[in-house]
Amino acid sequence: MNENTPSAEDRPFWYWEDFRDGEVHEFGATAVKADDIVRYASQFDPQPFHVDAAAAERSVFGGLVASGWHTAALAMRMMCDAYLLRSSSMGSPGVEQLKWLRPVRPGDTLRVRMTVIESRELKSKPGVGLVKSRHEVLNQHGEVVMQVDAFGMFGRRP
Amino acid sequence: MNENTPSAEDRPFWYWEDFRDGEVHEFGATAVKADDIVRYASQFDPQPFHVDAAAAERSVFGGLVASGWHTAALAMRMMCDAYLLRSSSMGSPGVEQLKWLRPVRPGDTLRVRMTVIESRELKSKPGVGLVKSRHEVLNQHGEVVMQVDAFGMFGRRP
Numbered sequence: 001m002n003e004n005t006p007s008a009e010d011r012p013f014w015y016w017e018d019f020r021d022g023e024v025h026e027f028g029a030t031a032v033k034a035d036d037i038v039r040y041a042s043q044f045d046p047q048p049f050h051v052d053a054a055a056a057e058r059s060v061f062g063g064l065v066a067s068g069w070h071t072a073a074l075a076m077r078m079m080c081d082a083y084l085l086r087s088s089s090m091g092s093p094g095v096e097q098l099k100w101l102r103p104v105r106p107g108d109t110l111r112v113r114m115t116v117i118e119s120r121e122l123k124s125k126p127g128v129g130l131v132k133s134r135h136e137v138l139n140q141h142g143e144v145v146m147q148v149d150a151f152g153m154f155g156r157r158p
Numbered sequence: 159m160n161e162n163t164p165s166a167e168d169r170p171f172w173y174w175e176d177f178r179d180g181e182v183h184e185f186g187a188t189a190v191k192a193d194d195i196v197r198y199a200s201q202f203d204p205q206p207f208h209v210d211a212a213a214a215e216r217s218v219f220g221g222l223v224a225s226g227w228h229t230a231a232l233a234m235r236m237m238c239d240a241y242l243l244r245s246s247s248m249g250s251p252g253v254e255q256l257k258w259l260r261p262v263r264p265g266d267t268l269r270v271r272m273t274v275i276e277s278r279e280l281k282s283k284p285g286v287g288l289v290k291s292r293h294e295v296l297n298q299h300g301e302v303v304m305q306v307d308a309f310g311m312f313g314r315r316p
Contacts, residue, residue, distance in 0.1 A: 099252035
């Protein structure tokens with residue numbers, strides 16, 4: 001899942017069995033524009049440092065920054081495009097330790113580094129497995145701006 | 159912060175000192191429509207059970223459900239309207255234990271129950287305090303659909 005990855009149609013379909021502990025995948029390249037930051041935040045998180053460039057200048061951030069929930073949403077979209085839309089995904093029971101480590105600013109380009117932490121069968125749901133994976137969102141400088149350990153449920157290979 | 163709460167302009171401004179351990183506040187009333195679910199998910203989480211009613215019928219959810227990140231975003235907006243926009247909010251370092259407990263479906267109306275878990279001064283940042291609070295998102299049946307323990311940084315009262 002890097003820039004040499006074949007087009008989506010050629011990619012394999014991911015079942016629970018295809019997530020192997022310790023495997024690392026990098027994917028995505030999402031450019032973040034000021035307009036995107038303001039549009040998202042105007043709807044969901046209209047704090048001044050997310051929607052008002054002048055107020056953001058005077059804030060602790062020193063300029064416009066993306067809502068942390070926007071960064072999470074952009075990471076989710078990169079996960080969808082990289083593998084979730086061609087997988088047996090059955091949703092997620094939740095995430096652990098979502099950390100916003102650095103501001104995301106206009107002009108940043110984000111990508112995701114995913115590390116499979118643990119996968120196990122779900123005794124309560126036959127045919128379904130749980131995958132825990134760490135998703136680090138990196139900017140163009142290689143800095144981790146967000147880190148989240150997420151659980152995903154996936155159907156087992158038929 | 160209930161239905162008898164005065165208009166936003168009359169509400170007090172929240173500093174770090176105004177979050178008291180154990181206090182519970184309920185706020186918000188957000189109606190979730192199918193169009194909203196599909197619009198959000200088309201941009202950020204286009205899994206079939208979030209964007210395609212027919213595919214969602216055949217999925218494990220039995221019908222269209224909101225992206226969990228959409229539910230989180232709606233909760234964030236309710237937090238903004240209830241107190242964050244009139245507070246000394248300085249952003250959040252992250253959240254713990256975000257659980258998606260029940261599906262959010264078209265026609266649901268969501269609200270938030272916030273419980274202050276712990277507040278403490280930040281030794282590394284003079285004048286700033288950290289507040290940890292549990293946010294439960296409830297539907298119109300009183301069922302908790304999402305629960306998240308979130309950290310917020312707030313300026314201290316001058």
